[in-house]
Amino acid sequence: MDPVGVAAAPDAGPGPAWQSKCPWGAPNTTSISCSLADVMSEQLAKELQLEEENAAFPEVVAVAEGPFITGENIDTSSDLMLAQMLQMEFDREYDAQLRREEKKINGDSKVSISFENYRKVHPYDSDSSEDEVDWQDTRHDPYRADKPTTTPRKGFIGKGKDITTKHDEVVCGRKNTARMENFAPEFQVGDGIGMDLKLSNQVFNALKQHAYSEERRSARLHEKKEHSTAEKAVDPKTRLLLYKMVNAGMLETITGCISTGKESVVFHAYGGKSATEDKVIPPECAIKVFKTTLNEFKNRDKYIKDDYRFKDRFSKLNPRKIIRMWAEKEMHNLTRMQNAGIPCPQVVILKKHVLVMSFIGQDQVPAPKLKDVTLSSEDMKKAYCQILKMMQQLYKECNLVHADLSEYNMLWHDGKVWLIDVSQSVEPTHPHGLEFLFRDCRNVSQFFQKGGVAEALNERELFNAVSGLNITADNEVDFQAEIEALEKMNEDHVQNQGKKLPMFSSDGDPPIYNE
Numbered sequence: 001m002d003p004v005g006v007a008a009a010p011d012a013g014p015g016p017a018w019q020s021k022c023p024w025g026a027p028n029t030t031s032i033s034c035s036l037a038d039v040m041s042e043q044l045a046k047e048l049q050l051e052e053e054n055a056a057f058p059e060v061v062a063v064a065e066g067p068f069i070t071g072e073n074i075d076t077s078s079d080l081m082l083a084q085m086l087q088m089e090f091d092r093e094y095d096a097q098l099r100r101e102e103k104k105i106n107g108d109s110k111v112s113i114s115f116e117n118y119r120k121v122h123p124y125d126s127d128s129s130e131d132e133v134d135w136q137d138t139r140h141d142p143y144r145a146d147k148p149t150t151t152p153r154k155g156f157i158g159k160g161k162d163i164t165t166k167h168d169e170v171v172c173g174r175k176n177t178a179r180m181e182n183f184a185p186e187f188q189v190g191d192g193i194g195m196d197l198k199l200s201n202q203v204f205n206a207l208k209q210h211a212y213s214e215e216r217r218s219a220r221l222h223e224k225k226e227h228s229t230a231e232k233a234v235d236p237k238t239r240l241l242l243y244k245m246v247n248a249g250m251l252e253t254i255t256g257c258i259s260t261g262k263e264s265v266v267f268h269a270y271g272g273k274s275a276t277e278d279k280v281i282p283p284e285c286a287i288k289v290f291k292t293t294l295n296e297f298k299n300r301d302k303y304i305k306d307d308y309r310f311k312d313r314f315s316k317l318n319p320r321k322i323i324r325m326w327a328e329k330e331m332h333n334l335t336r337m338q339n340a341g342i343p344c345p346q347v348v349i350l351k352k353h354v355l356v357m358s359f360i361g362q363d364q365v366p367a368p369k370l371k372d373v374t375l376s377s378e379d380m381k382k383a384y385c386q387i388l389k390m391m392q393q394l395y396k397e398c399n400l401v402h403a404d405l406s407e408y409n410m411l412w413h414d415g416k417v418w419l420i421d422v423s424q425s426v427e428p429t430h431p432h433g434l435e436f437l438f439r440d441c442r443n444v445s446q447f448f449q450k451g452g453v454a455e456a457l458n459e460r461e462l463f464n465a466v467s468g469l470n471i472t473a474d475n476e477v478d479f480q481a482e483i484e485a486l487e488k489m490n491e492d493h494v495q496n497q498g499k500k501l502p503m504f505s506s507d508g509d510p511p512i513y514n515e
Helices: 017-021 044-057 079-106 170-183 200-226 236-247 319-339 375-396 433-450 459-467 478-496
Strands: 251-258 265-272 283-288 345-350 355-356 409-414 416-419
Touching: 017 265, 170 200, 170 251, 236 251, 251 283, 283 319, 319 355, 355 459, 375 409, 375 416, 375 433, 433 459, 433 478, 459 478
Parallel strands: none
Antiparallel strands: 251 265, 265 283, 283 355, 345 355, 409 416
């Protein structure tokens, strides 16, 4: 209260009653002076408050200090007060009945039910509002289940037959559930405490080991992403290589990713100017970044470890060297194909595991794959004849087998077929070279036979037409057996003589595997 405004009760002098109650009347300035101790007195403040309330609401029964519900200070003539008293008594009886029902239903069962949500909570049950404490002001959350109590140092709780040791199944289960909150934040454990979940030691140990493994794996993955290429992204070292190409003027700008595969990510870029006059950079380039992780393509070793060109340099213990050799392998294979006149991307430059080639397409739109384009019957026949000729050129002139030839690695551009993705290509003298060639023939034959090309040969006829090996076998099993026998013969010859069998005879005929 304002100390200046502290005054005694209104003057009860003569005059009509409405004048003293009229809010528009002239204020009564008469006041009684009092000391500072009286102003600060709590008892004086309560008396003044009661006088003001009695003057403003004379019909309301004043409530004295002490309990609200008593038989001495209640005016039973008030219907409202009687209704409140009766309602409160009914609520107490109703809550008592619910507690008896809970006790009767639960009994000694471990799983219990509660009627807490159906109990009546009356606002006048509390004797004093000063004793009420808001739960938000404390660390206790009433909507969160309490953690299990710890077992004392003596190792047991209770006496006699009700004793509970620290090895109790229920106690240990609840403790294990509470311990799950100590796992890493990214390991979601749920609200096990609220559900009263009880985990056995075996389950908890398995979850704990799994949480630690996931944490270590996440750390390794984060470190690996810093040092290796990921899906549609490059690591800092690869990014630095691309920046150097742009700063040197070899590339004008890199527009974005155009293709992703199991072994590489391909970006589109506009070509710049070359430092030497003899080398011309195409207007549009394709940047093939080989992934430096072996997770996506783990069987690269079988394509490179037996290739005599890289056999001495192959090291399975150094994945980065394998990736660089893989990129170098594709560069050499593309150079052979380009010298033979086979339609393929033109090699611009190789920097470690980044290979820059000419772009097959126009205006940042890559040429469609043969599986995605719809060709007429004449174009399909034309494409088949072209592929048959390219396979023969690849085998005879380039001394290569594609090893992954299918409609996914052939592009249709400018009315002809272009071969791409030759990093896994091997020579026919490879221990599995003829097997790879037979697999390519099967893929090509099946695609064009489904496309309605009547002139398409089957895989065995196509294999003989490409390789020139007249293998006569009635079924596919015998055909593959003869292929394996030829490969074994060639491998034995290499081990005994220390050199490969001649791929081409002096007159240019197809190779013949003999001693």
